[in-house]
Amino acid sequence: MGRAFRVILTCARNSLVRELMFRTNFIIVTAASLLWVCANIAFYLLVFQYTPSIGAGTGWGRSQFFVFFATGLIINSIVHSVFMPNADLFSERVRTGVLDFLLVKPLDCQVLVSFERLDLSTGGNLVVGVALLIFSLIELGWVPGVIPIALYVIYVVCGVAILYSLMFSLAATTVWLGRNQTLYDFWFYLTIFGRYPMEIYRGPLGLPLRIVFTFVIPVLIVVNVPARLLIRPLYPQTLPEWGLPLFALAATAGSLWCCRRIFQAAIESYRSASS
Amino acid sequence: MKKTSRVAYNLWRRVQSWLTIFELSVQERLVYRGEFFLGALMRFLPIVTQILLWAAIFEAVGGVTQARIVGYSYRQMVAYYLLTMISRAFSSMPSLASGIARDIRDGNVKKFLVQPVDLLGFLLLHRVAHKVVYYVMALGPFFVIFYLCRGFFEGWPDGSVISAYILSLLLAFLLGFYLEATIGLVGFWFLEVSSLVFVFMLLNFFFSGHMFPLDMLPEPFRSLVALLPFQYLAYYPSAIFLGKVPAETVWLGVGVQGLWTLAAFVTARVVLYLGVRRYSGFGG
Numbered sequence: 001m002g003r004a005f006r007v008i009l010t011c012a013r014n015s016l017v018r019e020l021m022f023r024t025n026f027i028i029v030t031a032a033s034l035l036w037v038c039a040n041i042a043f044y045l046l047v048f049q050y051t052p053s054i055g056a057g058t059g060w061g062r063s064q065f066f067v068f069f070a071t072g073l074i075i076n077s078i079v080h081s082v083f084m085p086n087a088d089l090f091s092e093r094v095r096t097g098v099l100d101f102l103l104v105k106p107l108d109c110q111v112l113v114s115f116e117r118l119d120l121s122t123g124g125n126l127v128v129g130v131a132l133l134i135f136s137l138i139e140l141g142w143v144p145g146v147i148p149i150a151l152y153v154i155y156v157v158c159g160v161a162i163l164y165s166l167m168f169s170l171a172a173t174t175v176w177l178g179r180n181q182t183l184y185d186f187w188f189y190l191t192i193f194g195r196y197p198m199e200i201y202r203g204p205l206g207l208p209l210r211i212v213f214t215f216v217i218p219v220l221i222v223v224n225v226p227a228r229l230l231i232r233p234l235y236p237q238t239l240p241e242w243g244l245p246l247f248a249l250a251a252t253a254g255s256l257w258c259c260r261r262i263f264q265a266a267i268e269s270y271r272s273a274s275s
Numbered sequence: 276m277k278k279t280s281r282v283a284y285n286l287w288r289r290v291q292s293w294l295t296i297f298e299l300s301v302q303e304r305l306v307y308r309g310e311f312f313l314g315a316l317m318r319f320l321p322i323v324t325q326i327l328l329w330a331a332i333f334e335a336v337g338g339v340t341q342a343r344i345v346g347y348s349y350r351q352m353v354a355y356y357l358l359t360m361i362s363r364a365f366s367s368m369p370s371l372a373s374g375i376a377r378d379i380r381d382g383n384v385k386k387f388l389v390q391p392v393d394l395l396g397f398l399l400l401h402r403v404a405h406k407v408v409y410y411v412m413a414l415g416p417f418f419v420i421f422y423l424c425r426g427f428f429e430g431w432p433d434g435s436v437i438s439a440y441i442l443s444l445l446l447a448f449l450l451g452f453y454l455e456a457t458i459g460l461v462g463f464w465f466l467e468v469s470s471l472v473f474v475f476m477l478l479n480f481f482f483s484g485h486m487f488p489l490d491m492l493p494e495p496f497r498s499l500v501a502l503l504p505f506q507y508l509a510y511y512p513s514a515i516f517l518g519k520v521p522a523e524t525v526w527l528g529v530g531v532q533g534l535w536t537l538a539a540f541v542t543a544r545v546v547l548y549l550g551v552r553r554y555s556g557f558g559g
Contacts, residue, residue, distance in 0.1 A: 032470060035477055036477060043481075046487065049491075050344045051336050055334055186317065189317045192320065196328055202327070202330075
């Protein structure tokens with residue numbers, strides 16, 4: 001465990017050095033990423049010019065929604081900084097056979113391929129996410145206590161773990177498919193369902209989606225659960241309302257377990273592509 | 276050989292080479308048809324969340340049946356997003372600008388300088404072939420989605436509006452192609468254009484009407500956006516179909532779109548001409 005942690009720290013340091021070697025590129029990519037976030041914020045600001053909330057009587061007013069949006073930004077920026085470049089690299093390594101060199105190293109292969117490279121250019125989104133979160137909470141006029149903040153951090157970690165599991169389960173399929181260029185597309189289109197408050201999933205179209213994306217592929221709880229912990233009146237207050245946060249813990253454990261099994265099965269099926 | 280028959284023969288040879296380029300591009304696209312079909316299918320998923328999101332917004336405003344946002348009913352809003360998907364299927368040019376810049380950087384552009392094949396003509400035919408394959412492959416999914424969502428449309432518009440809509444879509448394709456090609460050709464001056472492409476993508480995404488109907492923009496932003504060519508890539512064709520453009524100005528708007536397309540064509544040609552004069556190629 002200690003050795004794995006030291007290796008992860010070394011990989012992070014190497015990534016930082018690599019990013020600093022191409023400083024201009026780093027600044028341009030960070031700025032571009034921030035512009036994209038600003039465009040999204042501008043869109044929702046525009047939407048709230050015409051509506052007081054997302055859904056009638058749901059409690060998702062402008063400030064509440066921006067707490068939700070900021071939470072999504074924080075979770076996604078962590079996933080994109082830490083895991084996305086590694087998932088992409090893993091697919092490429094399987095295709096070219098470079099994975100062989102990682103398999104012979106005296107460390108768990110999944111740990112190595114998950115943390116080897118860090119893309120710090122999306123770190124700017126994390127800063128914007130935290131700033132937007134604080135600003136929205138001030139606008140709401142509510143300072144959360146220590147317990148909600150601690151729970152929020154725990155559930156953000158859970159959200160990251162669920163998205164990581166989904167991403168690496170998809171990346172592992174490269175071993176069987178040989179080529180996985182639609183990985184990004186598939187990832188993007190699946191996680192798009194977790195970008196909105198779960199109250200919008202209603203009616204004959206929404207309800208089945210809500211069930212599938214909560215209990216089968218739990219992307220809906222990734223942002224919904226931590227965001228609610230910081231917002232009144234959406235903060236869970238009765239015992240049944242705590243059902244979803246409790247389920248989120250089980251879903252995180254289940255997702256990580258499934259990902260581990262899929263990854264191990266993929267490695268067992270791996271046949272080197274190199275000579 | 277008489278002069279007229281020689282001209283006709285040269286023209287025929289040229290058409291033959293265009294047809295060959297088109298055929299090769301179609302075959303190239305069909306190699307990855309499985310992945311291509313999957314990608315086409317997945318592109319419809321975001322419309323599901325748009326339907327649900329706008330239902331929630333209209334509910335909060337006053338109900339999905341009565342409420343209006345900038346003159347759009349809930350049904351019209353969803354229909355707008357569905358039509359925008361069609362507009363984008365015509366005007367989006369994935370990897371065009373970055374591909375041109377890469378060819379300039381790697382020196383692959385040399386082949387167009389020494390062979391009697393025009394770079395922009397070749398790329399246009401290549402893109403037409405890719406789009407034709409896309410429409411054929413996506414026809415099934417498009418039909419299913421539009422059939423399931425037929426309740427969001429208020430019937431077919433009249434023949435004149437449909438003609439203007441189809442012409443606007445074709446112009447959107449050409450406008451999108453020449454705008455992106457121009458960005459890629461800037462690679463003759465700056466070897467790396469990825470940041471420029473990103474800024475263009477962002478402007479395109481926000482000001483083309485892909486993200487929301489441009490009528491939602493407050494003044495003076497709405498008037499400013501009307502002065503840019505981006506609205507003709509997604510918003511304008513959809514607005515024509517939905518009857519959001521007054522009947523007496525529909526063709527005027529299509530004319531302006533045509534002028535923007537012509538301007539983009541001339542700009543791309545001039546940039547290519549100047550870029551080639553500046554270009555130096557070494558080695559094999």
